[in-house]
Amino acid sequence: MAQALARLAHAPADEVSFRLDGRRMTGRHGDTVAAALYGAGRRRLGHSLKHHAPRGLSGSFPAGHLATVEGIPHCRLDRMALVEGLDVRTEGAWPTPGLDLLALARLAPRRWLWAGFEHPRAIPNGAPLWLLWERMLARLAGGADAAPRARAGGVVAGRRIAADLVVIGGGPAGCAAAAAASGRVVLVTRGVPASPPGSHVEVLAGHEACALYRGGRLAAAAPHDPRASAVLIDAARVVLATGRISVPPLVPGAALPGVLDAATALALAGRHGVPPGRSVAVIGTRDRDKVAERLAGLGVAVVAVCDAHDVTAVLGRHEVEGLLANGRRILCDAVVHAGPWRVDPALAFQAAAGGELRLSRGELPGHLTVVGDAALPPEPIAMPAQLDGAAYVCPCMDVTLAEIRHHLKRGVTHVEELKRLTGCGMGACQGVPCWDLLAAVVARATGASPEAVGSPSYRAPRGALTFGQAAGLAASTESEP
Amino acid sequence: MSAPERSEVVIVGGGIQGLLLAFNLADRGCRHVTVLDAGYWQGGASGRNGTLVRGGFSSPEWTAFFEHSVQQWLGLSRRLGENVMYTPRGYLIIAESERTEAVIETAAATHRTFGVRSRRVPAAELPALLPAADHARIRAVIDLADGGTAPHHAVMKAARAAAEAKGVTVRYQTPVTALERQGRRIVSAEAGGRRHDADLFVIASGAHSSDVARLAGVDLDAEPFRIEAMASEPVRPLITQAIALIDRLTYLHQTARGEIVGGAELPGETAKRNIVSTEYVMPRYARHLVEMFPQVASLRIRRQWSGMLHPAPDGGPLVGPHPDLDNLWVTAGWTYGIAGAPGAADLLSRAIVTGTIDPRMAAFAVDRFRRGRPVPEASAVIDNASAVTRPEKLG
Numbered sequence: 050m051a052q053a054l055a056r057l058a059h060a061p062a063d064e065v066s067f068r069l070d071g072r073r074m075t076g077r078h079g080d081t082v083a084a085a086l087y088g089a090g091r092r093r094l095g096h097s098l099k100h101h102a103p104r105g106l107s108g109s110f111p112a113g114h115l116a117t118v119e120g121i122p123h124c125r126l127d128r129m130a131l132v133e134g135l136d137v138r139t140e141g142a143w144p145t146p147g148l149d150l151l152a153l154a155r156l157a158p159r160r161w162l163w164a165g166f167e168h169p170r171a172i173p174n175g176a177p178l179w180l181l182w183e184r185m186l187a188r189l190a191g192g193a194d195a196a197p198r199a200r201a202g203g204v205v206a207g208r209r210i211a212a213d214l215v216v217i218g219g220g221p222a223g224c225a226a227a228a229a230a231s232g233r234v235v236l237v238t239r240g241v242p243a244s245p246p247g248s249h250v251e252v253l254a255g256h257e258a259c260a261l262y263r264g265g266r267l268a269a270a271a272p273h274d275p276r277a278s279a280v281l282i283d284a285a286r287v288v289l290a291t292g293r294i295s296v297p298p299l300v301p302g303a304a305l306p307g308v309l310d311a312a313t314a315l316a317l318a319g320r321h322g323v324p325p326g327r328s329v330a331v332i333g334t335r336d337r338d339k340v341a342e343r344l345a346g347l348g349v350a351v352v353a354v355c356d357a358h359d360v361t362a363v364l365g366r367h368e369v370e371g372l373l374a375n376g377r378r379i380l381c382d383a384v385v386h387a388g389p390w391r392v393d394p395a396l397a398f399q400a401a402a403g404g405e406l407r408l409s410r411g412e413l414p415g416h417l418t419v420v421g422d423a424a425l426p427p428e429p430i431a432m433p434a435q436l437d438g439a440a441y442v443c444p445c446m447d448v449t450l451a452e453i454r455h456h457l458k459r460g461v462t463h464v465e466e467l468k469r470l471t472g473c474g475m476g477a478c479q480g481v482p483c484w485d486l487l488a489a490v491v492a493r494a495t496g497a498s499p500e501a502v503g504s505p506s507y508r509a510p511r512g513a514l515t516f517g518q519a520a521g522l523a524a525s526t527e528s529e530p
Numbered sequence: 531m532s533a534p535e536r537s538e539v540v541i542v543g544g545g546i547q548g549l550l551l552a553f554n555l556a557d558r559g560c561r562h563v564t565v566l567d568a569g570y571w572q573g574g575a576s577g578r579n580g581t582l583v584r585g586g587f588s589s590p591e592w593t594a595f596f597e598h599s600v601q602q603w604l605g606l607s608r609r610l611g612e613n614v615m616y617t618p619r620g621y622l623i624i625a626e627s628e629r630t631e632a633v634i635e636t637a638a639a640t641h642r643t644f645g646v647r648s649r650r651v652p653a654a655e656l657p658a659l660l661p662a663a664d665h666a667r668i669r670a671v672i673d674l675a676d677g678g679t680a681p682h683h684a685v686m687k688a689a690r691a692a693a694e695a696k697g698v699t700v701r702y703q704t705p706v707t708a709l710e711r712q713g714r715r716i717v718s719a720e721a722g723g724r725r726h727d728a729d730l731f732v733i734a735s736g737a738h739s740s741d742v743a744r745l746a747g748v749d750l751d752a753e754p755f756r757i758e759a760m761a762s763e764p765v766r767p768l769i770t771q772a773i774a775l776i777d778r779l780t781y782l783h784q785t786a787r788g789e790i791v792g793g794a795e796l797p798g799e800t801a802k803r804n805i806v807s808t809e810y811v812m813p814r815y816a817r818h819l820v821e822m823f824p825q826v827a828s829l830r831i832r833r834q835w836s837g838m839l840h841p842a843p844d845g846g847p848l849v850g851p852h853p854d855l856d857n858l859w860v861t862a863g864w865t866y867g868i869a870g871a872p873g874a875a876d877l878l879s880r881a882i883v884t885g886t887i888d889p890r891m892a893a894f895a896v897d898r899f900r901r902g903r904p905v906p907e908a909s910a911v912i913d914n915a916s917a918v919t920r921p922e923k924l925g
Contacts, residue, residue: 121828123763167786168613168684183617183786184767191766191788195662201827204820207813260834262809275828281809405738405754405804405838406569463570463703469577469683477763479833508833509807512763517827519816526810 060322105306222421260509307369326383578837599873621677764788
């Protein structure tokens with residue numbers, strides 16, 4: 050049984066109880082479900098698709114923060130507020146979370162589970178065995194049952210808003226852009242705005258901007274609350290203030306439970322008083338010292354700070370046990386990465402993309418402006434000079450560097466083909482951040498620049514909208530002119 | 531420019547049509563077949579479709595052609611030497627109104643005539659067959675036993691490997707920029723900075739087929755038409771069969787990865803030529819899905835995408851020799867391309883090699899509109915003359 054982490058001094062004191070797989074757990078008032086579980090020592094929550102490798106809250110890879118809540122599968126625990134009595138169930142274990150025989154998949158040679166394993170020659174299609182095999186695959190890949198009818202809800206009536214300006218992102222840059230604008234302004238933010246943007250601004254807090262269509266129309270929804278209305282916003286101008294995300298280094302172990310991005314670690318420690326670990330290593334680029342200082346200031350035991358580009362492995366079997374950097378072994382039970390910083394490219398891509406043979410990044414349309422950190426150039430991916438094939442390029446779908454290399458050696462260098470051959474980026478993240486890692490690998494192998502290598506098409510709505518919410522938008526969308 | 535390359539046959543387009551045709555031609559003894567494709571592998575409709583396969587329609591012509599293709603599908607893994615993941619899990623055509631119930635009646639009679647394995651599903655069996663559906667909405671169901679799904683990634687991999695193993699040259703990102711003519715013959719295709727000379731040329735270019743035909747100075751009676759699809763997050767098996775909701779112009783299935791994949795058509799839509807996704811189709815498809823399968827309401831949509839069909843005025847394919855040239859063949863006009871590809875490749879390769887055109891293929895001749903002989907498909911209500919195809923044509 051996992052040991053609970055001692056909360057930091059400033060953590061809220063009121064306890065909230067809930068159930069995990071039927072067992073009573075406690076969190077604190079104001080926790081997200083993910084923070085409560087992390088604080089309770091449950092860092093392993095989900096599994097990767099094929100290797101059944103443990104995944105946890107990371108800020109980067111969704112396989113570690115999805116679970117069935119109140120009968121609804123694949124809920125985002127990092128966005129969901131903890132309430133008394135909540136029923137949370139882990140997914141993807143068989144036959145029970147306590148006795149999970151699927152963990153045996155970790156013993157299989159990785160190569161056996163490269164994409165394509167699902168259609169082996171040995172099981173001819175059409176045969177009854179094939180139908181059974183396919184059903185078993187679907188059962189395993191599904192991870193959880195769909196919600197029962199009584200829980201699923203139905204069509205949730207949507208909203209439509211017309212605005213002069215929509216700002217996406219509630220950080221300082223987004224709030225400043227909204228505050229400075231006149232007319233009708235809408236601010237969409239995943240959390241709450243960093244500062245009050247003014248009375249002329251309608252704030253959609255807790256909403257994810259899930260699709261930006263050409264012409265400037267934006268769809269937003271609250272992915273953790275399937276009963277909340279989806280919103281379509283028609284705006285004359287769009288400001289992207291989505292900030293930047295830290296991308297973990299391309300090394301073995303980077304997807305282990307206990308590896309967190311800086312934003313997630315700071316939220317855990319600051320808002321919830323949950324330390325990322327008992328001894329924490331901070332890696333990153335320029336900001337690493339600042340992040341280490343902030344964590345230390347919150348009472349977190351930071352044992353090492355080093356450059357993300359010097360890291361060659363995160364050590365550990367089921368969770369983080371250490372770090373290898375510059376040939377030096379650092380003992381720690383959590384790794385926080387603060388850079389390289391990159392921009393989530395999805396919305397800008399969707400707004401600008403066009404084409405017939407391939408959607409490709411076009412010039413940003415005139416109604417779209419990028420401000421704040423999102424406008425800064427991306428920092429190069431941290432990857433050691435000697436790449437290790439065991440590193441995951443796509444940790445949710447279990448695509449290793451070795452598998453990508455296998456195809457590169459055969460002359461496949463097109464990212465869209467690599468995506469189709471391996472399933473890289475086809476999980477809940479829909480390519481963010483793993484297509485950045487993919488591009489870096491292809492660039493290293495071909496000598497082209499990562500920008501020239503490009504990425505597959507970033508698809509909306511990336512799991513931020515349910516069918517019930519989407520159906521409620523039918524009345525708000527006329528047929529395309 | 532590099533030295534010209536000489537082939538017996540040049541196929542323009544490396545999608546499912548081009549690759550399976552190339553394999554069949556090589557299998558029938560063509561020595562040197564070259565496939566040239568402007569895009570990347572699986573980049574066109576062959577990597578974007580709903581993956582549904584069925585043989586049973588309501589018209590004799592459609593049923594004869596597509597049922598032949600389904601029979602080819604059933605043996606395709608063996609022929610290509612790789613598992614193409616064709617899953618004959620059953621294809622349900624669901625009617626919710628008097629009008630579509632009548633369509634199903636007609637289809638059932640056609641299926642009996644052509645020996646298609648299909649049956650009307652009694653209402654009492656629905657809870658066991660389709661437990662997730664709202665049974666009160668369903669008036670009639672026809673179950674095509676050999677119909678099902680074939681995920682494109684498996685068949686595209688198998689078709690490419692099998693064609694290359696037979697000596698076919700396959701080149702992607704090699705757009706054909708010119709087709710050189712001498713009288714009623716094409717002599718050369720210009721692509722990738724070199725001439726590709728051949729005795730015979732085939733257009734298998736998906737939605738871009740009419741553009742390629744224009745390079746040779748001839749026309750095809752079909753134009754690109756964008757449709758949209760989307761995939762949910764995965765869940766454990768909820769819907770077993772391939773489904774067409776013909777009143778709602780909606781089609782879907784659940785993949786071996788657990789995702790529910792499908793799309794819907796908007797009635798009266800005009801042709802659009804691009805592959806961007808919009809905000810128009812998703813809400814409507816979602817509404818159809820939630821009404822028929824209420825449990826999906828809380829499932830999240832992972833991604834939406836679009837691709838292009840190439841519908842002819844009657845929605846049927848254009849398969850056979852081009853009437854205006856002596857050495858140009860066509861497999862285009864596809865709305866049901868994944869279902870029809872193995873059948874088209876079989877019949878077309880036979881026609882090219884032996885000169886004999888099978889009657890099942892002759893019904894879909896390229897010049898049928900000129901001759902005033904469209905092939906109407908009653909189970910596919912055509913919305914207007916500009917070839918808006920209904921979803922029963924998209925499975």
